[in-house]
Amino acid sequence: MSVRSTPTQTAGPPKGIGPMQRREMWLAYLMLAPTFAIILMIVAGPLLANFWISVKPVQLADLRPPTVLVNERLRGRPEAAGDTATLEYRLRNSSQDEEIRNVVLSDEVPAGFTVETLPEVCRLDGQALSCALGTVEPGWRDRLQLEGTVNDAFLAADRPERASEPQVTGEAVNVLTNLDFTLDNFRRIFSADEFWSVLRVTFYYTIFGTGGALVLGLFAAQLLHTVFPGRGFLRGLFLFPYVSPVIAVAFTWVVLFDPFSGTLNALLTKMGVVADPINFFGQRAIAFSFLGIPMEFPLALTTVIAFEAWRYFPLSFLFILARMQSINTDMYEAAEMDGATPLQQFWYLSLPQLMGILSVLFLLRFIWTFNKFDDIFLLTGGNAGTRTLTVDVYEQGFALSNLGAGAAVAVVVFVVLVTFATLFIRFSPKEEGL
Numbered sequence: 001m002s003v004r005s006t007p008t009q010t011a012g013p014p015k016g017i018g019p020m021q022r023r024e025m026w027l028a029y030l031m032l033a034p035t036f037a038i039i040l041m042i043v044a045g046p047l048l049a050n051f052w053i054s055v056k057p058v059q060l061a062d063l064r065p066p067t068v069l070v071n072e073r074l075r076g077r078p079e080a081a082g083d084t085a086t087l088e089y090r091l092r093n094s095s096q097d098e099e100i101r102n103v104v105l106s107d108e109v110p111a112g113f114t115v116e117t118l119p120e121v122c123r124l125d126g127q128a129l130s131c132a133l134g135t136v137e138p139g140w141r142d143r144l145q146l147e148g149t150v151n152d153a154f155l156a157a158d159r160p161e162r163a164s165e166p167q168v169t170g171e172a173v174n175v176l177t178n179l180d181f182t183l184d185n186f187r188r189i190f191s192a193d194e195f196w197s198v199l200r201v202t203f204y205y206t207i208f209g210t211g212g213a214l215v216l217g218l219f220a221a222q223l224l225h226t227v228f229p230g231r232g233f234l235r236g237l238f239l240f241p242y243v244s245p246v247i248a249v250a251f252t253w254v255v256l257f258d259p260f261s262g263t264l265n266a267l268l269t270k271m272g273v274v275a276d277p278i279n280f281f282g283q284r285a286i287a288f289s290f291l292g293i294p295m296e297f298p299l300a301l302t303t304v305i306a307f308e309a310w311r312y313f314p315l316s317f318l319f320i321l322a323r324m325q326s327i328n329t330d331m332y333e334a335a336e337m338d339g340a341t342p343l344q345q346f347w348y349l350s351l352p353q354l355m356g357i358l359s360v361l362f363l364l365r366f367i368w369t370f371n372k373f374d375d376i377f378l379l380t381g382g383n384a385g386t387r388t389l390t391v392d393v394y395e396q397g398f399a400l401s402n403l404g405a406g407a408a409v410a411v412v413v414f415v416v417l418v419t420f421a422t423l424f425i426r427f428s429p430k431e432e433g434l
Contacts, residue, residue: 047414050407050410050411050414051407051411053176053403053404053407054185054186054404054407054408054410054411055181055182055183055185055404056175056176056180056181056182056185056404056407057175057182057184057185057404058175058176058402058403058404058407059401059402059403059404060397060398060401060402060403061094061095061401062174062175062176062403063176063403064094065172065174065176066093066094066095066098066099066100066172066173066174067094067100067168067170067172068091068092068093068094068100068103068105068133068136068168068170069091069092069093069094069168070089070090070091070105070166070168071089071090071091072087072088072089072090072107072161072162072166073088073090073161074086074087074088074159074161075087075088075145078149078150078154078155079155080155081150081151081152081155082149082150082151083149083150084147084148084149085113085148085149085150086145086146086147086148087109087110087113087115087145087146087148087161088143088144088145088146089105089107089131089143089144089145089166090141090142090143091105091133091136091140091141091142091143091144091168092139092140092141092142093136093137093138093139093140093141095138095139095172096138096139097138098138098172098173098175099135099136099137099138099172100135100136100170100171100172101134101135101170101171101172102134102135102169102170102171103132103133103134103135103136103168103169103170104130104131104132104133104168104169104170105122105129105130105131105133105144105166105167105168106128106129106130106131106166106167106168106169107129107164107165107166107167108127108128108129108163108164109124109127109128109129109146110154110157110160110161110163110164111127111153111154111157111160111163112150112151112152112153112154112155112157112160113148113149113150113154113160114148114149114150114151115146115147115148116147116148116149117145117146117147117148118146119131119144119145119146121133121134121144122144122146129146131144136170184404185402185404185405185407185408186408186411188405188408189396189405189408189409189412195392195409198387198388198389198391198392199389201301201385201386201387201388202370202388202389202390204298204301204305205301205304205305205308205369205372205376205386205388206366206369206370207366208305208309209305209308209309209312209365209369209372210362210365210366210369211309212305212306212308212309212313213308213309213312213313213315213316213365213369214313214316214358214361214362214365215309216309216310216313216316216317217313217314217315217316217317217318217319217320217361218316218320218354218358220238220313220314220317220321221316221317221320221321221324222324222346222350224238224317224321225321225324225325235321238314238317239314239318240314241310241311241312241313241314242311242312242313242314242315243314246311246374246375246378247374247378249307249311250307250374250375250378250379251378253307253379254281254378254379257280257281257303259277259278259279259280259282260277262277264280265277265278278299280299280300280303281300281303281304281379281380281384282300282380282383282384283299283300283384284298284299284300284384284385285297285298285299285300285385286299298385299384300380300383300384300385300386301384301385301386303379304375304376304379304380304386307375307379308369308372308375311375312365312368312369315361315365316361316365319357319360319361320354320357320358320361323353323354323356323357324350324353324354327349327350327353331349332345332349335348335349359424359428362424363421363424363425363428366420366424367417367420367421370389370390370413370416370417371390371413371417372388372390373388373390373391373393373394376388376390376391377391377394382395389409389412389413390413392406392409393406393407393409393410393413394406396408396409
């Protein structure tokens, strides 16, 4: 009878983490907690606040909570002791929509003023005045008048009614802090035809502005990658649009393209290219016919896109040039020996190696251009068909004083960019060999 032996199992490495490692992990988390908290406050705080405001019917005036405003003044012109005077309080509710409850006015009656007639809602304890006004309606206004006489001490003082500031307390609903939410802001912006037109303009501006900056940057990098005298000077010169203050270059463009005194219009008119000056930043579109089909060319928007591509191509130029200088030149020499033309070398050798950096640049430039506000606002103010979503945020929030609608548009911008970035990172092309 044979005895079957069972193989002995060797002990493997321990699975999971031990008590010591767990304590070290929690200690590391504890040490990093302040950093995480600061990052959350800086990044997530304003973002969450924007989401909060977007579901609130917030107007610009609602940034200050409803309160009763009071103005104290002395009526009458007492000149001698014993003359009569009136101490008047003008009060009003600062809100036209919200009531204020349990309103109480408190003040110190000026020294030397003897009260003879007191409003029913007021009580006087020595010189301490207290008026219980109860609940005041939206837009409420009222006057409280204290009739009395003055003595020499009152007359000798300089504006004695201003010796103490009246205080008003009350309870009111703050639209920013209550828990009432609404989707009316989103319904309003999505139901407006103007929003969809602005959204189309934003995508048009972003795609062509980003593409133009990348194409110009790629062309400049390819041009200045070749060794020739003065290359360093030209590389520095190409950075001028990007490092110059935006207000300076925007003003320069406005002056150059001015329809009355602009240099470009003067040249075009002198050369006979155009009969009348062109308002590049003020004319929405130029009508023309193509194969009998009437069409419109968005002039102002195209001019703004040209400015965007010109101003931001140096960033693409720097990144692309740095990547091109890191490519091994041996394969170009081999391709040249095989008879490849410069265009073929660029298309089959350089471009595949640049796809990674071009993808990153497109993503960054798309996000920055989609969020761009200052360029358009300085050039056109969002007029002539150049209004984008960021300009719409400003118009809704500050020009129309509707902060809730402005925040809702900002939320749409955030959702669009997050969706685009997620899809682009998922399906963007990579460099060969990565």
